[in-house]
Amino acid sequence: MRNAEPMKERPGAAPAEPTAFALELPSDLRLIDTAITYLVTRCREYHFAGSRLTLNFRVGVAEALANAMIYGNGRDPSKRVRVEVELDPQRINVRVVDQGKGFDFTELRDPTLPEHLEATGGRGLFLIRSLMDEVDFNECGNCIRLTLYREKQQRPLAS
C-alpha cells in the first residue's frame, strides 16, 4: 500500500492532525447501524482498521447507543442521543450522552457465570468493558466515555 510514497512510519500510519466531530440522533433503534456505519467510515479514513474497528469499535459503540436510546431515553424518539468522537493517531475517543437519569453502573453482574449463561439480556455493558480499552461514566451515569487505542493495550491487572 502506498509503496510509491516515502514512508515515515509503518504502512497505514494515521494522519497527524487530531479531528473531532459530533452527531445527535433521535432515540430510534433503526439509526444505530446507520450511525455505526458512518463512524466506522470516518475511523477507516483515519487509518483505523482490522478487528479493533470491525469488532471492538462497532460492537462497543453500538451497545452504548442502544443503552442510551433504550434505558436512558426510554425509546422516546423526541429524546436525543449525542455522540462525540475524537480521533487522533493513537486512539478513538467516543462519548455517548443520553437525556436520562443515569443508573448505578457499579452493580453489574457477570453474564459469563454458568447461572447467567442462558439469560437473554445483561451482556451489553460486559461487552463494552471487554471490547473497549477504557470505559468511564459521568457521576450519574447518563454519559459513557469509551476509548479504543489503535493497538491492543496491555491491560492493567486490576480493572
Added chain:
Amino acid sequence: MRNAEPMKERPGAAPAEPTAFALELPSDLRLIDTAITYLVTRCREYHFAGSRLTLNFRVGVAEALANAMIYGNGRDPSKRVRVEVELDPQRINVRVVDQGKGFDFTELRDPTLPEHLEATGGRGLFLIRSLMDEVDFNECGNCIRLTLYREKQQRPLAS
C-alpha cells in the same frame, strides 16, 4: 388499507398526536442522503406520501442541508448542522441551522432566465422556494425554516 378499522377520516389520515425530533450531523455531504432517507421514513410513518414527500420534501430538505454544510459550515466536518422536525397531521416543519455567518438571502437570481439557464449552479434556493409551501430565514440567514403542507396549498399571488 386498514379496512377493518372504523375510519374517522380519509384513508391514510395522519395520527392526531404531533411529534417532534431533531438530528445534528457533521458537515459531511455523504450524510445528506442518509439523513433524507431517515426523515422520509419518519414522515411516511406519519402518513405523508406521494410527490409532496418524494419530490418536494426530499429535494427541498436536501438542498437546505447541502447549503448548510457547504456555505454555512464551509465543509468543515467538525462543524455541525442541526435539523429539527415537527410533524402534525397538516404539515411538516423543518428547521436547518448551521454554524456559519449566514448570508443575504434577499438577493437571489432567477435560474430560469435564458441567460442563467446554462449555469451549473444557482438553483438550490430556487428549488427550495418552488418546492416548499413556506420558507423563512432567521435574521442573519444561518437558519432556514421550511414548511410543507400535506395537501397542495393555494399559493398567495405575491410571494
Added chain:
Amino acid sequence: MSFQTSKQDGVVVVDVDGQLIVGNRQELKQKVLDELEGGERKFLIDFSNTGYIDSSGLGVLVSLSKKIREQGGELRLANLNEDLRTLFELTKLDTLFNIADTREAALSGF
C-alpha cells in the same frame, strides 16, 4: 439487512445478511418462531454474510435456542468469522451453542 430462509435436508437454514442487532432482531425471532410453530425442529443460522452482532442479537439467539430445545429441536450456528467467534468466546456462548465451521458440517451432523 435481511434474513433469507431456505430448507435444506430437512433443516431450516437462515442466512443473516448484514447485522444482527437490536434494530432488527425481532424480525429474525419472528421468522424462526413461525417456522417452529409450523412444525420445523432443525434450525441452522448461517453467518457467512453477517457484519456484526450486538448483545441483543446474542440474546435473541439464546432465547431461540432455548425455545427450540423445549420443542425437542436444535439450533446450530455456522460460518462465524473471526470477529464473531471472538464475540461468542468473550461471552462464553461458544459453550452453549453447537457452532460448525461450515454449513455442510452443520447440516451433516444433524
Added chain:
Amino acid sequence: MSFQTSKQDGVVVVDVDGQLIVGNRQELKQKVLDELEGGERKFLIDFSNTGYIDSSGLGVLVSLSKKIREQGGELRLANLNEDLRTLFELTKLDTLFNIADTREAALSGF
C-alpha cells in the same frame, strides 16, 4: 448509489441507480468525462432507477451537456419519472435537454 455504464448502438448509456446529488455527482461527472476523453461522443443517461436529483445533480448534467456539445457530441436523457420531470420543468431545464420517454426512443433518434 451507483452509476453503471454500458455501450449500446454506439451510445454510452449510464444508468443512475439511486440519487444524483451533491454527495456523488463527481463520480458521474468523472465517468462521463473519461468516456469523452476516450473518444465517445454520444451519451444517454437513463433515470429509470433514480430516486431524486438535487440542484447539484442538475448542475452536473448541464455542465456535462455543455462539454459534450463542445466536442461535437450530444447528451440525452431518458426515463424520467413524474417527479423528475417536474424538476426539469420547474427549472426550465426541459428546454435545454433532449429528453426521451424511453431508452429505445432516445437511442433510435441518435
